[in-house]
Amino acid sequence: xxPHPRAGPGQDESLVIIFNRRALAARALRRVGLxxxxxxxxxxxxIVEADSGTEAAAASKRxxxxxxLVVAAGGDGTARAVGNGILESGRSEAVMAHLPLGTGNxxxxxxxxxxxGLxxxxxxxxxxxxxxxxVLQVNGGECCLNSMxxxxxxxxxxxxxxxxxxxxxxxxxxxxxxxxxxxQRYRVSWPDGELEGPALMAAAMNGNCEGxxxxxxxxxxxxxxxxxxxxIDPISFWQFARYVWxxxxxxHGRLKVVRHWTTSRxxxxxxxxxxxxxxxxxxxxxxxxxxxxxVLPRRLRVVI
Numbered sequence: 001x002x003p004h005p006r007a008g009p010g011q012d013e014s015l016v017i018i019f020n021r022r023a024l025a026a027r028a029l030r031r032v033g034l035x036x037x038x039x040x041x042x043x044x045x046x047i048v049e050a051d052s053g054t055e056a057a058a059a060s061k062r063x064x065x066x067x068x069l070v071v072a073a074g075g076d077g078t079a080r081a082v083g084n085g086i087l088e089s090g091r092s093e094a095v096m097a098h099l100p101l102g103t104g105n106x107x108x109x110x111x112x113x114x115x116x117g118l119x120x121x122x123x124x125x126x127x128x129x130x131x132x133x134x135v136l137q138v139n140g141g142e143c144c145l146n147s148m149x150x151x152x153x154x155x156x157x158x159x160x161x162x163x164x165x166x167x168x169x170x171x172x173x174x175x176x177x178x179x180x181x182x183x184q185r186y187r188v189s190w191p192d193g194e195l196e197g198p199a200l201m202a203a204a205m206n207g208n209c210e211g212x213x214x215x216x217x218x219x220x221x222x223x224x225x226x227x228x229x230x231x232i233d234p235i236s237f238w239q240f241a242r243y244v245w246x247x248x249x250x251x252h253g254r255l256k257v258v259r260h261w262t263t264s265r266x267x268x269x270x271x272x273x274x275x276x277x278x279x280x281x282x283x284x285x286x287x288x289x290x291x292x293x294x295v296l297p298r299r300l301r302v303v304i
Contacts, residue, residue: 016063020074053081060085064094075102080279097303110207132298144278151201154275183234190263215250225297
């Protein structure tokens with residue numbers, strides 16, 4: 001893994017860019033466009049193309065161990081895979097950067113100007129301001145960086161997974177999912193309480209947004225050692241249509257169907273099918289099961 005020769009002053013670290021060519025914006029930009037933008041900024045780089053999360057995590061782990069700055073060029077799923085690879089490298093000083101080239105790009109929104117667009121994210125690679133953020137670990141293993149959830153939002157992720165051609169917005173898939181979705185029963189427990197019953201969804205938010213800019217957790221802080229939990233009671237399709245814009249813009253806090261609290265640990269159980277997502281990546285326990293979520297405070301260093 002030999003980066004391109006250093007092209008300009010002030011670049012203390014070479015970049016290894018994990019490029020997901022299947023990501024929506026990445027398909028439009030293409031690798032050649034990304035390389036041109038990097039050369040214009042005199043950045044030293046090496047690109048690794050990864051077609052799966054497994055490939056991205058493995059390449060990130062190798063790059064972090066070799067002392068490179070690792071850049072996730074893709075969507076939230078790519079960032080999650082790259083973040084996991086860096087964490088698995090065992091190098092606490094390793095740093096991740098993010099070029100938002102996916103559909104949702106919700107983690108980027110939590111990282112400040114990185115979420116404003118590709119140009120701003122590329123400029124951040126030059127200035128190299130670094131911040132340590134929390135990550136959410138699930139069942140003592142895999143981590144997610146921005147959000148995880150059970151129920152409706154996971155069902156939307158499943159619908160998108162099954163599509164051969166993905167739409168550039170989550171909203172049409174959310175509408176189609178809501179037409180047929182049946183809420184499940186969950187038992188949620190945390191150090192200060194417990195809640196049991198049917199729910200449309202329950203989400204654990206590290207960042208502010210999910211689903212492509214839906215401000216589900218407007219007060220969440222990605223580096224406060226806590227995760228914001230949002231439980232939404234079962235609602236009809238017409239209630240969904242009525243409330244969706246309030247949720248979209250983070251104005252749902254006073255709705256009677258919404259419950260919110262913060263915690264550092266959470267357990268979610270279901271006696272039946274347990275659909276969940278990690279940063280928009282679909283997962284499922286067909287016969288029910290348990291998810292234990294723990295906040296790992298300021299565990300990952302990222303460029304903002």
